[in-house]
Amino acid sequence: MAKYLLLKHYRGAPAAVNDVPMDQWTPEEISAHMQYMQDFATRLEGTGEFVDGQALAPEGTFVRYDGAGRPPVTDGPFAETKDLIAGWMVIDVDGYERAVELAGELSAAPGAGGRPIHEWLELRPFLTAPPTITE
Amino acid sequence: MDEALLRSLTPGVLGVLVRCGADFAAAEDAVQDALVEAVRAWPADPPRDPKGWLVTVAWRRFLDATRADAARRRREDRVDEEPVPGPVPAVDDTLQLYFLCAHPSLTPSSAVALTLRAVGGLTTRQIAQAYLVPEATMAQRISRAKRTVSGVRFDQPGDAATVLRVLYLVFNEGYSGDVDLAAEAIRLTRQLAAAIDHPEVAGLLALMLLHHARCSARTAPDGSLVPLAEQDRGRWDTAAIAEGVEILQAALARDRLGEFQAQAAIAALHADAPAAEETDWVQIVEWYDELARLTDSPVVRLNRAVAVCEADGPRAGLAALVALDDSLPRHAAVAAYLHERDGDLATAARLYAEAAHKAPNLAERDHLTRQAARLNARRCP
Numbered sequence: 001m002a003k004y005l006l007l008k009h010y011r012g013a014p015a016a017v018n019d020v021p022m023d024q025w026t027p028e029e030i031s032a033h034m035q036y037m038q039d040f041a042t043r044l045e046g047t048g049e050f051v052d053g054q055a056l057a058p059e060g061t062f063v064r065y066d067g068a069g070r071p072p073v074t075d076g077p078f079a080e081t082k083d084l085i086a087g088w089m090v091i092d093v094d095g096y097e098r099a100v101e102l103a104g105e106l107s108a109a110p111g112a113g114g115r116p117i118h119e120w121l122e123l124r125p126f127l128t129a130p131p132t133i134t135e
Numbered sequence: 136m137d138e139a140l141l142r143s144l145t146p147g148v149l150g151v152l153v154r155c156g157a158d159f160a161a162a163e164d165a166v167q168d169a170l171v172e173a174v175r176a177w178p179a180d181p182p183r184d185p186k187g188w189l190v191t192v193a194w195r196r197f198l199d200a201t202r203a204d205a206a207r208r209r210r211e212d213r214v215d216e217e218p219v220p221g222p223v224p225a226v227d228d229t230l231q232l233y234f235l236c237a238h239p240s241l242t243p244s245s246a247v248a249l250t251l252r253a254v255g256g257l258t259t260r261q262i263a264q265a266y267l268v269p270e271a272t273m274a275q276r277i278s279r280a281k282r283t284v285s286g287v288r289f290d291q292p293g294d295a296a297t298v299l300r301v302l303y304l305v306f307n308e309g310y311s312g313d314v315d316l317a318a319e320a321i322r323l324t325r326q327l328a329a330a331i332d333h334p335e336v337a338g339l340l341a342l343m344l345l346h347h348a349r350c351s352a353r354t355a356p357d358g359s360l361v362p363l364a365e366q367d368r369g370r371w372d373t374a375a376i377a378e379g380v381e382i383l384q385a386a387l388a389r390d391r392l393g394e395f396q397a398q399a400a401i402a403a404l405h406a407d408a409p410a411a412e413e414t415d416w417v418q419i420v421e422w423y424d425e426l427a428r429l430t431d432s433p434v435v436r437l438n439r440a441v442a443v444c445e446a447d448g449p450r451a452g453l454a455a456l457v458a459l460d461d462s463l464p465r466h467a468a469v470a471a472y473l474h475e476r477d478g479d480l481a482t483a484a485r486l487y488a489e490a491a492h493k494a495p496n497l498a499e500r501d502h503l504t505r506q507a508a509r510l511n512a513r514r515c516p
Contacts, residue, residue, distance in 0.1 A: 023488040023507035030505050035357055055497055 003051065003092050003126040004099040006106060008119070010058050012083035017118030018111045025112050036109045044091060044102070055087035090126075099123055140185060141173055143326070145256030148189045150228020157197050159235065160281035163253050165200065169193035170256060229254075230330040233323075234293025237301040238284045245280035246301045252277055254326075255319055265309045265316050295331060299339050299395065302327070306343050317347050328382075337386035338396030344379035345402035348372040360502040364411040376406045397426040416446035433463055441469055449477035467493060468503055475510065484510035 022030060044050035062076040089106070093099050103121045111117035145166060152162035169192040173185075182188035236250040244266075251257045251265075263273035306320035324340045352366040383399045400422045408414040423439035426432075437459055444452025452473045459466065471486035487507035494500035 021488075022504050023484070023491065024511055025508050026512045027505045027509050030501070030508055031357060031359070034359070034501060038358065055500075057495075058492055 001092050002095055002099070003090060003128065005122075005124040005126065006089040006091065006099075006103055007122040007124065008086045008088070009122065010084040010086040013120040013122065016111075016120065018113070018115050019117075020112035022111075029110065029112060029114055032110050032114060037106075040106055040109075041089070049091050049093050049098075049102070051090035051092050053087070053089040056085055058084065058086070096125070099125075138174075141170060141177075141189075142256035143322075144186050144189055145170065146229040146232045146254045146326070147186060148193055149253055150232055151190050152193055152197060153232075154228060155194075157194075157201075158285055159287075160278070160285045161197055161200055162193070163281055165193045165197035166256075167252070167258070168196045227330075229326065231293070233298045233327055233330075235284050235287055236280075237293070237298040238287055239294070239297055240283055240287075241280055243301070243304060245276055245283070246297075247304050248273060248276050249280040249284070250301050250323070251305065251319070255323055257314060257319070261314050265314055267310055295333050295336060298327065299335060302339060303395075306346075317343070317350065321347060334386040334389045334391045335393040335395050337382050338393055338399050341379040341383035341386065342395050342399035342402055344375045344382070345399060345406050348375035348379065348406065354498075358498070359505070360498050362502075363405060368409065371406065376403075379403065380406070392425065392429070394426060394429045397422055397429060401426070414445065416442055420446050433459055434465075437463055437466060437469055441472065444473050444476055449473050453477060464493075464495065465490070468499075471503075471506065480510050480514050484514065 022033075025033075041050060041053055060076070061074050063072050063074050066073045091099060091102060093102065100123065103123050107119050107121050108116040109119070111119075148169070149162055149166045152165065153159055157165070166189070169189050172192055173189060177185075232254055233250070236253050237246045241249065248262055248266075251262050252259065259274045259277060260270050262277075263270040266273065268276075302320050302324050305323070306317050309316040321340070321343045324336065324343060328336045328340050348371050349363075349366060351372075352368070352370040353361055355361055379399065380403050383396065383403055386396050387400070401419055404415050404419050404422070419442045420439065423435060423442050426435045427439060436455070440452050440455040440459070443455045453470075456466075456470060456473060461467070461470070467486050467490035471483045471490055474480075474486060475483035484507050487503050487510065491500050491503035491507060494503055
């Protein structure tokens with residue numbers, strides 16, 4: 001088994017094919033999208049491949065240490081930061097091909113006009129524990 | 136196996152151990168062991184006196200654990216006598232336990248975890264699931280909390296307000312694992328109300344019952360939020376509403392108003408309306424005025440603006456909004472609603488989208504996005 005992180009971006013990924021902001025969809029299209037996402041997660045739970053999924057708020061803060069006895073420096077959000085994560089799903093699958101297959105299905109979630117969004121999702125393998133047998 | 140009975144006995148058993156000289160942290164561990172043992176042994180061999188059984192087993196566990204430590208700690212002299220589980224002031228013990236678990240030295244998340252475990256008798260695993268953290272993390276949180284309060288004397292009176300804040304948090308936050316936290320909060324508040332005569336405890340219990348009564352009407356089958364005005368009122372739990380109203384009326388008759396009673400009064404007025412358009416908004420505004428006087432909270436004034444809109448029209452609602460800081464949580468959502476009622480759909484749609492962007496949880500974000508979409512679809516079909 002291999003764990004993969006599926007990353008959805010608010011910003012930073014190439015533009016989707018069906019790239020219309022959600023508040024321009026009809027309420028029925030939004031419902032259809034939500035249902036698709038829910039069914040997808042439920043199905044992965046059923047196949048024993050779902051690990052975790054979370055959504056993130058669209059705003060964040062950068063923080064860094066500023067020396068002993070001083071409070072940390074906070075700044076941002078920086079407009080020039082290209083990448084903004086919207087959420088993730090962790091899956092535990094047999095291998096890369098299955099991970100790509102699932103990411104493709106998730107990217108086909110319906111959007112404006114009921115057509116697939118064709119959104120770019122980022123697929124990142126986890127670095128896991130080394131195997132016991134190495135030769 | 137009656138789990139409800141088992142958990143209702145937990146605080147009393149723990150109270151007996153602590154009053155007989157066990158330190159809180161060790162007593163709590165021992166009671167948890169006894170509960171696990173009861174789950175194993177009772178189905179085949181149910182005890183005649185469940186509480187006495189639990190006290191005896193928990194005390195034995197406590198002695199075993201303490202004796203194991205004793206050589207090092209030289210505390211054997213404290214633990215040579217077994218307590219008598221007979222007639223004991225169970226109510227006072229339970230009350231002291233609530234105060235201890237909500238002690239001001241604890242952070243809110245620690246107080247919540249400790250209350251659920253020591254008063255509620257939930258396992259660490261159940262609490263961890265309810266708050267979506269690993270079990271080991273929750274175990275640490277609980278044992279740190281126990282260490283924090285282990286020096287607190289068990290006979291000092293506590294402050295009911297701290298307990299109420301903790302129970303309110305249990306009711307209002309958390310996810311559903313295999314435990315319904317809202318129902319658990321109601322159970323614990325009911326138990327507290329039986330142990331202490333306090334109008335605000337009654338007020339909180341009424342508030343919880345009145346909100347819990349709407350619980351099954353609050354979400355659609357697809358999981359989306361259904362706003363109060365659109366809920367199927369036939370699905371509200373009338374028994375819970377009746378109980379909540381009765382408890383609230385008895386509390387209000389005492390003439391010691393507090394914020395939970397005022398919030399419950401608002402919930403009762405909603406519950407009382409057979410249809411959304413029959414809601415007595417004028418009275419609701421009056422209760423918001425009371426609440427604003429009691430709490431001086433900008434969040435209350437934000438909610439009051441919605442009530443003012445319903446009572447006196449959208450212009451009055453928007454006027455009530457003017458003085459409020461627009462960085463308040465849910466300010467954009469309220470402003471969107473008021474502008475929609477005022478007929479300014481473009482501004483409302485823009486504000487709904489902004490509110491969705493700032494939403495603190497997924498259900499609200501989806502709901503607000505839908506509101507923006509609904510108005511945009513109506514404006515440019």
